[in-house]
Amino acid sequence: MQTVYLDHNATTPLHPKAREAMLPWLGERHGNPSSIHRFGQAARNAVEEAREKVAALINARPPEIVFTASGTEGNNAVMLSLQTGHLVISSIEHPSIREGAARLERMGMAVTRVSPGPDGVVPARELIAALRLDTRLVCLMLANNELGTLQPVAEIAAACRERGIPVLCDAVQAVGKIPVDVRQLGVDYLVVGAHKFHGPLGAAALWVRKGRELTGLLVGGSQERRRRASTENVPAIAGFGAAAEAARVELDERRALLAGLRDRFEALLPERVPGAILHCTSSPRLPNTSHVAFPGVEGESLLIRLDLAGYAVSTGSACSSGMVEPSRTLLAIGLSRDEALSSLRISFGITNRPEEIDGFLDALVREVAELRRVAPAGVSA
Amino acid sequence: MIAVAMSGGLDSSVTAWLLAKSGVPVVGLSMLLWDQSGVEAHGRCCGALDLGDAKRVAQQAGIPHYTLRLDEEFRQKVVDPFVKDYLAGRTPSPCVRCNTWIKFDLLLERARRLGAERVATGHYARILEGPDGPELHTALDADKDQSYYLFELTQEQLAASLFPLGGMTKPQVRELAREAGLVVAEKGESMEVCFVSGGIREFVEAQVAEHPGRFSGARLAEPAALVDSGGRELGEGQPYYRYTVGQRRGLGLAAPSPLFVLAIEPEANRVVVGEEQDLLAPGLLGERLHWIGRPAEEVTVKIRSRHPGVAARVRALPEGRAEVHFAEPQRGITPGQAAVFYQGTRVLGGCWIEGRLG
Numbered sequence: 001m002q003t004v005y006l007d008h009n010a011t012t013p014l015h016p017k018a019r020e021a022m023l024p025w026l027g028e029r030h031g032n033p034s035s036i037h038r039f040g041q042a043a044r045n046a047v048e049e050a051r052e053k054v055a056a057l058i059n060a061r062p063p064e065i066v067f068t069a070s071g072t073e074g075n076n077a078v079m080l081s082l083q084t085g086h087l088v089i090s091s092i093e094h095p096s097i098r099e100g101a102a103r104l105e106r107m108g109m110a111v112t113r114v115s116p117g118p119d120g121v122v123p124a125r126e127l128i129a130a131l132r133l134d135t136r137l138v139c140l141m142l143a144n145n146e147l148g149t150l151q152p153v154a155e156i157a158a159a160c161r162e163r164g165i166p167v168l169c170d171a172v173q174a175v176g177k178i179p180v181d182v183r184q185l186g187v188d189y190l191v192v193g194a195h196k197f198h199g200p201l202g203a204a205a206l207w208v209r210k211g212r213e214l215t216g217l218l219v220g221g222s223q224e225r226r227r228r229a230s231t232e233n234v235p236a237i238a239g240f241g242a243a244a245e246a247a248r249v250e251l252d253e254r255r256a257l258l259a260g261l262r263d264r265f266e267a268l269l270p271e272r273v274p275g276a277i278l279h280c281t282s283s284p285r286l287p288n289t290s291h292v293a294f295p296g297v298e299g300e301s302l303l304i305r306l307d308l309a310g311y312a313v314s315t316g317s318a319c320s321s322g323m324v325e326p327s328r329t330l331l332a333i334g335l336s337r338d339e340a341l342s343s344l345r346i347s348f349g350i351t352n353r354p355e356e357i358d359g360f361l362d363a364l365v366r367e368v369a370e371l372r373r374v375a376p377a378g379v380s381a
Numbered sequence: 382m383i384a385v386a387m388s389g390g391l392d393s394s395v396t397a398w399l400l401a402k403s404g405v406p407v408v409g410l411s412m413l414l415w416d417q418s419g420v421e422a423h424g425r426c427c428g429a430l431d432l433g434d435a436k437r438v439a440q441q442a443g444i445p446h447y448t449l450r451l452d453e454e455f456r457q458k459v460v461d462p463f464v465k466d467y468l469a470g471r472t473p474s475p476c477v478r479c480n481t482w483i484k485f486d487l488l489l490e491r492a493r494r495l496g497a498e499r500v501a502t503g504h505y506a507r508i509l510e511g512p513d514g515p516e517l518h519t520a521l522d523a524d525k526d527q528s529y530y531l532f533e534l535t536q537e538q539l540a541a542s543l544f545p546l547g548g549m550t551k552p553q554v555r556e557l558a559r560e561a562g563l564v565v566a567e568k569g570e571s572m573e574v575c576f577v578s579g580g581i582r583e584f585v586e587a588q589v590a591e592h593p594g595r596f597s598g599a600r601l602a603e604p605a606a607l608v609d610s611g612g613r614e615l616g617e618g619q620p621y622y623r624y625t626v627g628q629r630r631g632l633g634l635a636a637p638s639p640l641f642v643l644a645i646e647p648e649a650n651r652v653v654v655g656e657e658q659d660l661l662a663p664g665l666l667g668e669r670l671h672w673i674g675r676p677a678e679e680v681t682v683k684i685r686s687r688h689p690g691v692a693a694r695v696r697a698l699p700e701g702r703a704e705v706h707f708a709e710p711q712r713g714i715t716p717g718q719a720a721v722f723y724q725g726t727r728v729l730g731g732c733w734i735e736g737r738l739g
Binding site for chain 2: 305307
């Protein structure tokens with residue numbers, strides 16, 4: 001059976017250049033970057049070369065890049081060093097931020113959660129109004145993983161800078177899809193994950209503005225300038241570097257390609273599946289993400305039927321759809337439980353072809369009609 | 382397409398593997414029934430680890446697999462009634478309810494939504510085509526027979542069900558799993574009540590404590606009075622819901638001959654005990670009488686899953702009630718258990734035990 005992957009916000013296939021950069025380290029080469037001998041020197045070189053490439057992708061300086069194992073780790077490392085005071089997050093952050101905030105709250109910190117409007121964008125004015133004298137950190141993602149909507153990070157960072165409040169920006173969904181420039185954004189911490197833009201799993205970066213501190217989660221070694229103890233994951237980091245370079249070189253081309261696929265889908269959808277509702281299309285957003293409600297259809301069943309038909313999509317962020325509960329992000333933009341449970345996220349990737357979009361639409365038409373026939377009651381209670 | 386209910390245990394895994402091997406399109410479905418976060422529960426049918434095994438077996442069998450979250454329905458249809466039964470002095474049979482309400486009702490409906498026509502499970506029972514439609518029969522392996530737990534199914538449900546293990550023995554099933562190299566090949570049997578990880582009393586008390594609104598009027602942890610059939614108090618026991626009719630051990634009473642629980646009276650907070658012969662009853666009173674096909678009068682009834690069965694005559698009463706008169710008196714008529722009617726290997730139907738006759 002032909003299978004088409006339309007879930008690139010969950011993870012992406014490895015770029016051939018990333019694979020090429022990794023293969024030597026999975027085969028004939030090995031070395032601990034901290035070792036003095038030539039094996040170590042070569043491994044160190046691979047890590048530092050990757051650091052330069054990752055830094056270049058987000059207009060950062062290489063020493064400001066801390067390699068981590070995941071975006072979650074980067075988010076946790078910044079947040080969990082806090083102990084007292086006040087924290088502001090948006091209510092549509094990734095669980096690694098949301099649950100980090102909940103833990104800090106249990107430890108006695110005050111947390112303000114700012115909700116987005118129906119457009120999927122957190123109003124900058126409201127977030128700025130939530131800042132307090134004792135605010136220790138603001139967490140705001142650059143692009144929402146489910147809706148793809150872009151958040152007013154630069155505007156909020158400017159306001160925070162005036163008040164001396166550091167900003168943590170989870171840019172995992174944005175990097176590689178739109179230009180990301182840490183200087184323009186004016187944030188203090190920024191998180192990047194390799195596997196969202198055709199790099200390998202297990203490699204991510206936390207950018208820390210020079211002068212900002214980072215108390216690492218892991219101790220026991222002087223790696224990453226004492227900010228993250230652990231022997232570096234050399235193969236993954238090498239692949240990360242190559243993927244970052246490819247993303248930087250191909251960025252404009254990728255944006256155009258992704259937007260073309262998405263626009264084709266969104267233009268054809270309304271006539272093919274009458275009643276389908278596209279969310280947040282007039283908001284600033286990623287070029288690759290469509291979020292659609294199919295009223296009266298249970299999203300989980302539709303996802304499974306599409307998968308059986310060869311099309312992989314998602315009902316929300318992968319973290320919340322192993323089992324189905326209404327997405328908090330969708331509830332936060334004002335959708336009802338039923339609307340939220342009838343929604344699918346389709347996230348296109350650079351390897352998708354226009355014919356696949358057409359095939360996907362055919363499958364959608366078929367499966368939505370079939371679901372309406374066998375389960376006319378629609379969404380279960 | 383056939384949907385296989387996969388628990389992650391040996392039986393349902395082999396079922397999935399057999400069907401996948403036969404070449405029909407198969408989809409594996411697991412049900413998340415009971416959220417036991419924080420509870421270590423390896424080897425039980427609803428543990429998260431087992432769902433992981435189901436996914437691995439599905440990969441080995443080369444079939445897609447999905448997990449459906451049915452925990453709210455499971456709580457309403459199985460767990461809450463289980464707790465209420467204990468509070469009412471009955472000894473429930475949750476596996477029957479789970480089969481009736483979850484596996485062959487809800488799961489079949491969900492499977493149809495996904496485009497499947499039939500649901501296969503790893504039950505040891507057989508569905509045979511009879512002159513009046515599908516019939517439910519015991520498994521060929523009498524030791525493993527699970528037909529008792531399926532008595533509430535309808536002919537429509539049987540027509541949409543498959544029990545591929547009904548003609549096999551457990552050792553054969555395990556051998557198949559080994560030959561196929563399934564990761565669950567050496568797994569043991571799952572426990573009887575999958576959602577209770579400690580003692581039943583503790584479970585009942587914890588449920589009532591956590592959700593007082595669902596079990597109003599529950600009287601917890603008060604010691605029951607142990608009385609004889611004449612009403613004479615013999616001592617103080619544990620809370621009444623700790624006891625089962627027919628129980629002999631753990632009464633803590635000194636008596637010349639062994640004592641057994643004869644009846645549980647939640648209202649009076651009393652547990653009536655007596656001698657073994659007092660347990661004997663000529664028949665039982667049942668409720669929610671169900672026939673899979675045509676009703677019958679002369680049956681063999683099993684009054685609990687491991688009961689050998691006794692000849693009986695069924696007399697239907699209004700409102701789904703029934704009297705079941707045994708050919709010979711039976712001991713241990715336990716309210717809350719199922720009385721299942723057989724004719725040879727065929728399951729005709731059954732009812733739920735309310736109490737004893739005579």
